[in-house]
Amino acid sequence: MGVAPLRDRRLIFVTGKGGVGKTTIAAGLAKALSDEGRSVLLCSIDERRDLADVFSVPPLKFQPTRVNAKLSLMAMDTEAALREYLRIYLKLPIVGRIGPVAAAFDFVATAAPGVREILTIGKVCYEVRERRYDTVVVDSPSTGHITGYLAAPQAIQQLVRVGMIRSQSDWMLSMLSDEQTTGVVVVTTAEEMPVNETLELLGAIRSDTTTHVATIIVNRVLADLFVARDAALVQRLAASRHAPFNSSHLDGLFDAATLAGERRAVASRHLEVLRAGLPSDMPVVIQPFLFDVSSPHSIVSHVASSLAEEIA
């Protein structure tokens, strides 16, 4: 049996170095999947305002906000996750009574975020298991921190030898390990640091976790401006500036071409490094650089439509 295509996974973690557009890709992916008729929960781990802005909804909360019949958004809140956990598993009826305990736990979570990680992973795995949604897309922590989350069940198993958490980490671990169910999408740009971090992350995910990387998405890739044989002609035009290329207002025409050419060359170099470092069967999706970014919503729509063709 082959590996399930990305669109058929039930739990998708979207990660990437800060600044590469991870949240945009996560939102685009969630939109693409929900446009296809799947019911999707998009969960933001380090909630910022942009996800709510993208879908024009009020700031996200732990209780999911419905964007439409097929798409809901939530923001992870570990204290709320803990409260929900205590309510479901310990049948602790009075939230008020456990208030100080929850506050204490939040304190531990702040000082020792291993607690935060297991509560977060626990909540998303729980949503997958409950089957209220076809797919849970997680706008995950950045490359430096994602393995801590994915490996949280193992970390707990090493630390905790008995108790309820120990037994619960077992089913979470098997869900996270199952390649047909769970996949990590690593978003990068064609730049030095993001490419390095992507390759390092792949190694770390292989060695420290049981989860599989499904796809690499290279975001904001500039396309080549000219085919090679035209580039020489551009050089001649820039050098001679014959009419109708002679207006001084057209300096920017050539500056923009130089800029695009330089950035494309740098990007090509890093793309090569990326491809050379990846396993040959790793899918790589190229997401073009979007100039027309009138609103966050329009970017996500663009991303959603181009991803829809690529994630099969």
Added chain:
Amino acid sequence: MNLSDVARKSKIIITCGPGGIGKTTCAAALGLAIARSSDRRVLVVTVDPARRLADALGLSGIGNDASRVELDGPGQLSVAMLDTKASWDALIRAHAPDAATTQRILDNTLYQNITGRFIQSHDYIAMERLHEFVDMGLYDLIVVDTPPTRNALDFLDAPSRMADFFSSRLLRWLIAPAKGGVMGLAAKPFNSIADRILGGPFVSDITEFFLLLNTMYAGFVERARMVERLLGEESTSFVVVSTLEAVPVSEASFFVEELERRKLHVRGWILNRVLPSSISNPDLAAAVTALSSADLTELAGELGVDDQSLGRVRDALVDNATSWSTLARKEVSQTIELARGSVALYPIPTLDGEISELAGLSRLGDVLINVPAVLRS
């Protein structure tokens, strides 16, 4: 007013901003330029430089100690990279009451987990190391490149959170059973729930860990308070770095708000990789439109190429210029918008290619310290 003036009045410059916009490079270039243009001893503390940047600075591998960079100017430049784990170990050694306690902490599973992986521990250590370098008295100016924290400014809160934690009721609860007495009773409900969820042995591991840490209470709290004071001093300048793209700007604005709310001194906002004025020039659009419908037959003849090739090249140039000029004009209006705020802006033009050697870093640094501030309009 320029960043050179800001540096002259500062003993510490802390750069902060979103990831992926060249913050680390700017911090290093700034430190380099100041060291080259003055006789000051400058230290740049960075978290995780790109290989290319580390190579440019002559840094090999991760070292927690400062190393000197060879310079052609009168000042001195040293660079240190942050190694969270090594810093924590050093901190424990410095503050633990005796060798036996030190060893028990270093061997504790929880300690290893916390220091090795955790995000906040990184933030705390960055500030702790800053304090240490100030204490050494070897540097006239320290430029700190902060971890690219996406949520608020965790690194600023880390010292006080650490202090709060040590003086908290929770900690007393956790260690109470081990100490016995009345506090032990108060901790009972907490421990019985914790026992059910986490299992007894783990809870006692936690207890032991915090009991050990508690021996360092006084030292930790004092240090945390000192770091807090240091950050608020007049000679500590915060410089925010972003590009003019929408998301980085919105994140950077948030940083500015948060810093100002904390009464910290925000002395500038570096706008990195600004597109050139030839592209933002409003006349470009009209010229491009005219060009897009211009007759190319004559030129094709003159150049000895076929009409079709020339047309194809022209269309590609026109499309490309249209795209970039839209972007560049958006940057201009963004700059005008930001100039309404309280922070001096320092727009840095996009430089060719990537910075891969000290010369490139110097070039960026010289632009950085000399570019005049765009002040409130």
